[in-house]
Amino acid sequence: MARRKKIYEGKAKILFEGPEPGTLVQYFKDDATAFNAEKRATIEGKGVLNNRMSEHFMTGLNTIGVPTHFIKRLNMREQLIKSVEIIPLEVIVRNVAAGSISKRLGIEEGTPLPRPIVEFSYKDDALGDPLVTEEYIIAFGWASQQDLDDIVALALRVNDFMSGIMYGVGIRLVDFKIEVGRVYDGDYQRLIVADEISPDSCRLWDLKTGEKLDKDVFRRDLGNLADAYTEVANRLGLMPKNVGNGTGPTLVS
Numbered sequence: 001m002a003r004r005k006k007i008y009e010g011k012a013k014i015l016f017e018g019p020e021p022g023t024l025v026q027y028f029k030d031d032a033t034a035f036n037a038e039k040r041a042t043i044e045g046k047g048v049l050n051n052r053m054s055e056h057f058m059t060g061l062n063t064i065g066v067p068t069h070f071i072k073r074l075n076m077r078e079q080l081i082k083s084v085e086i087i088p089l090e091v092i093v094r095n096v097a098a099g100s101i102s103k104r105l106g107i108e109e110g111t112p113l114p115r116p117i118v119e120f121s122y123k124d125d126a127l128g129d130p131l132v133t134e135e136y137i138i139a140f141g142w143a144s145q146q147d148l149d150d151i152v153a154l155a156l157r158v159n160d161f162m163s164g165i166m167y168g169v170g171i172r173l174v175d176f177k178i179e180v181g182r183v184y185d186g187d188y189q190r191l192i193v194a195d196e197i198s199p200d201s202c203r204l205w206d207l208k209t210g211e212k213l214d215k216d217v218f219r220r221d222l223g224n225l226a227d228a229y230t231e232v233a234n235r236l237g238l239m240p241k242n243v244g245n246g247t248g249p250t251l252v253s
């Protein structure tokens with residue numbers, strides 16, 4: 001059988017041509033990077049866990065009427081998605097100060113923010129994804145004012161949904177990043193959540209102990225990343241009950 005055509009390879013995922021026009025297959029790698037790929041590792045099982053968790057969150061979002069690119073999971077590492085035109089922005093929502101906002105403004109990590117803060121970075125690895133303002137986004141034509149209003153509304157709905165899901169399993173959603181894509185419906189365009197939602201793109205802290213259960217475990221050398229992600233998947237009910245044969249993560253279908 002001919003190998004599928006690779007459309008794009010990123011740091012943690014690969015996109016292949018999909019089976020029908022307007023679809024792609026998104027493959028989750030085990031690679032982890034931080035600080036714009038200055039730090040790299042392969043974390044066995046990470047791709048499988050993120051594929052399953054992203055499926056879980058995106059399916060929930062689709063169900064409550066927040067449109068996403070997710071169609072269905074195909075296997076342990078791959079999901080079928082809608083092909084979108086990615087808006088070149090990282091859309092970040094923060095509930096609690098951590099990471100770059102703490103550094104930039106000198107706010108102690110863990111300080112609750114007065115309201116959810118939405119911010120944008122321009123997706124450009126060579127520039128290190130710099131923070132940009134709405135003025136930049138509109139002036140350079142990356143998105144229109146109407147798009148931005150829709151993007152903020154989408155991001156805040158994702159924040160409420162994800163905060164609730166996480167609260168239900170004893171986790172605080174500190175912040176997260178989404179990407180947004182355009183799809184065309186005849187003459188209309190719609191903006192939908194794209195890329196992935198997983199502990200690679202969120203900060204997740206245990207509500208009681210403050211233990212970090214996200215990619216900061218890797219960024220800051222705090223322990224075993226796959227164990228942290230497995231803990232999140234477990235609390236969400238996505239892991240089978242009787243594992244322990246040492247073959248790595250297996251999933252509830």
Ligand code: TMP
Nearest residue numbers: 098099100101175176177200201202203
């Ligand atoms: P930051 O505090 O480093 O700006 O990160 C904010 C959120 O965005 C955090 O949940 C991690 C996520 N994030 C990504 O998903 N990709 C990135 O490249 C960066 C820098 C952050």
